[in-house]
Amino acid sequence: xxxxxxxxxxxxxxxxxxxxxxxxxxxxxxxxxxxxxxxxxxxxxxxxxxxxxxxxxxxxxxxxxxxxxxxxxxxxxxxxxxxxxxxxxxxxxxxxxxxxxxxxxxxxxxxxxxxxxxxxxxxxxxxxxxxxxxxxxxxxxxxxxxxxxxxxxxxxxxxxxxxxxxxxxxxxxxxxxxxxxxxx
Numbered sequence: 001x002x003x004x005x006x007x008x009x010x011x012x013x014x015x016x017x018x019x020x021x022x023x024x025x026x027x028x029x030x031x032x033x034x035x036x037x038x039x040x041x042x043x044x045x046x047x048x049x050x051x052x053x054x055x056x057x058x059x060x061x062x063x064x065x066x067x068x069x070x071x072x073x074x075x076x077x078x079x080x081x082x083x084x085x086x087x088x089x090x091x092x093x094x095x096x097x098x099x100x101x102x103x104x105x106x107x108x109x110x111x112x113x114x115x116x117x118x119x120x121x122x123x124x125x126x127x128x129x130x131x132x133x134x135x136x137x138x139x140x141x142x143x144x145x146x147x148x149x150x151x152x153x154x155x156x157x158x159x160x161x162x163x164x165x166x167x168x169x170x171x172x173x174x175x176x177x178x179x180x181x182x183x184x
């Protein structure tokens with residue numbers, strides 16, 4: 001009986017689709033929960049995790065032209081314990097796969113993952129060239145919330161993926177299309 005008392009029981013309503021544990025709210029007030037969701041969506045902290053050439057495009061969204069800080073995600077964190085968004089930018093090799101999984105597991109819940117670029121989504125052009133060391137899609141390792149295609153993906157695509165994650169968190173879109181709102 002003592003072994004059963006020490007076991008941690010996770011209730012099904014405390015699990016997300018990715019299997020991460022989220023504590024249920026202490027007070028169930030829908031208005032308060034909506035405010036917290038908006039605050040959480042407007043202050044995303046992505047992890048600096050670039051694996052290949054797509055990381056250059058990820059760095060470009062911090063420039064004045066695209067300015068990711070307008071959308072509340074300018075604080076790129078060096079530690080997974082401080083991040084709530086993992087942007088997997090580039091080719092995931094089988095040698096790097098355990099590190100990707102370990103970093104994902106170290107992130108606190110709720111956590112979100114964006115696959116940036118064709119290599120992160122499906123292995124890119126490397127899967128056709130007989131390279132056996134490439135993981136054909138990061139979703140084989142960890143659950144992915146948003147896919148941003150392209151080789152390389154444009155910074156506007158990354159912003160669009162960020163908007164989709166914010167929409168997933170709050171249930172509505174907060175920002176206009178960055179391409180339509182750009183000054184020419």
